[in-house]
Amino acid sequence: METDRKSHLIKKLGDVKCQRVDEYVVPGLEDEATEIEHFLAEPKTGHVSVDEILCFEKENLERHLKMEDYLCAFDYGWKISSGGLDCIHGQGGEDLKLEEVLDGLLDDDFLLDTEFPEKFSEPDVGPREVSSLESNSACGILESSIATIREPNSKNGKRVGFDLRHTFRSKYRSRGPVTDTVRPTREHVQDLDVSNNDEKPLASPILSNQKVKSSVKVTKGDTLLRQKRQRKPTRRYIEELSRNSTTENIKCRKVPSESRLWRGRPKKIVPKLEFESDSELSASEFEDEHKRTKRSKTACDRRKHQRTWTLAEVIKLVDGIAQYGVGRWTDIKKLLFASSAYRTPIDLRDKWRNLLRSSSAQIDNQRELQVVNKPKHPVRPLPKPVVRRILELATIHPYPKLSSSFLHRNY
DNA sequence: ATTAGGG
DNA sequence: CCCTAAT
Known part of the structure; x- marks a missing residue:
């Protein structure tokens, strides 16, 4: 029985990996539509769209977020420099094939640091599944997200992709329905997020089945996942480790990853008991580790660990x-990033601080950037609408120590 | 326990 | 991102 499921799963995954990019990447498109709508809606009015609520499960998938960034970029008329595409919704844009777009995206260095097939091997979904999902989770997820794609025209992936693209486009173009959405109360949001905790140990039911179970049992809030970890390794220990094995990036990733997990959720639920379970990597940790950004080895030693912020975030x-x-x-x-085990409140604040800095800088150099914006320059500017909102917020809620530089600035 | 500031 | 002081 168990083996049956496993083999089924494996087969499923095999199928997935054979999928073409344009096929299995498509589910994210609709999602993105909601995200964009969400963003476009006026901040002060209700802007949690019904779509978002309905789709919140899908939204949890990190891979979707990745795609969102690109699609956001399209919305803002960004140039897909390497693809030679000017902007998707231009006149000629209508004729673009989805795969062409994706090609351009793949060449672009914007936030595409993860391979697609990999992403599907680490499905993370809402915890509601968690209970009933211990044994057959991955199956359900994969099936639900892929079957929909294959269904319409199983013979021709291209065609399907094309159609879905239109779905997406039409959806995000008509931003009308978004505005009249019901604004959820705080409680609603809370509920949503609680059941929405996507960093749940579903990362790889296949790989660490038992462990998932053990750590899921206690799961209620977003912090309980770490229960396995009883004791924070001393800093010396960590340093020792990283010093001893200067060799592989394995160290570069692993050590920081652990220390990262300690931060933010220090003692809350951690009992005094101590039995070392270091060898046991909980699913969430596995996922965490798995998703850890891959960057140059040089950057590894400077920043212990960092995760690049996606546009969606x-x-x-x-x-x-x-x-x-x-x-x-x-x-x-707690309300918006409950699903992200990383991104501590401090991280959010830091990010905001950086956003303020960068967005003001971007206003200054706006013209210069467009001229000098040879693809070589790794600086990818924020979409103007985002910058606009950031600056607006900056004036409304002045940030200590930085606000002064904004107030006398007119944009 | 959280936040502001600085590194 | 990390750390610390202050609240």
């Missing part, structure tokens, strides 16, 4: 600040 953050105001980072974290 930035937008979410800006929205959160618009709602709750600057300074209430714990609230924002």
Whole structure:
């Protein structure tokens, strides 16, 4: 029985990996539509769209977020420099094939640091599944997200992709319905997020089945996942480790990853008991580790660990600040980033601080950037709408120590 | 426990 | 991102 499921799963995954990019990447498109709508909606009015609620499960998938960034970029008329595409919704844009677009995207260095097939091997979904999903989770997820794609025209992936693209486009173009959405109360949002905790140990039911179970049992909030970890390794220990094996990036990733997990959720639930379970990597940790950014080895030693912010995240953050105001980072974290085990409130604040800095700088250099914007320059500017909102918020909720530089600035 | 500031 | 002081 168990083996049956496993083999089924494996087969399923095999199928997935054979999928073409344009096929299995498509589910993210609709999602993106909701995200964009969400963003486009006026911050002060209700902007949690019904779509978002309905789709919140899908939204949890990190891979979707990745795609969102690109699609956001399209919305802002960004240039896909290497693809030779000017902007998707231009006149000629209508004729673009989805795969062409994706090709351009793949060449672009914008936030595409993860291979697609890999992403599907680490499905993370809402915890609601968690209970019933211990044995057959991955199957359900994969099937639901892929079957829909294959269904319409199983013979021709291209065609399917094309159609879906239109679905997406039409959806995000008509931003009308978004505005009249019901604004969820705080409680609603809370509920949503609680059941929405996407960093749940579903990363790889296949790989660490038992462990998932053990750590899921206690799961209720977003912090309980770490229960396995009883004791924080001493800093010396960590340093020792990284010094002893200067060799592989394995160390570069692993050590920081662990220390990262300690931060943010220090003692809350951690009992005094101590039995070392270091060898046991909980699913969430596995996922965490798995998703850890891959970058040059040189950067590894400087920043212990870092995860690049996606556009979607930035937008979410800006929205959160618009709602709750600057300074209430714990609230924002709990309500909007409950699904992200990383991104501590401090991270949010840091990000905001950086956003302020960069967006003001971007205003200054706007013209210069467009001229000098040879693809070589790794600086990818924020979409103007985002910058706009950031600056607006900056004036409304002045950030200590930085606000002065903004107030006398007119944009 | 959280936040502001600085590194 | 990390750390610390202050609240």
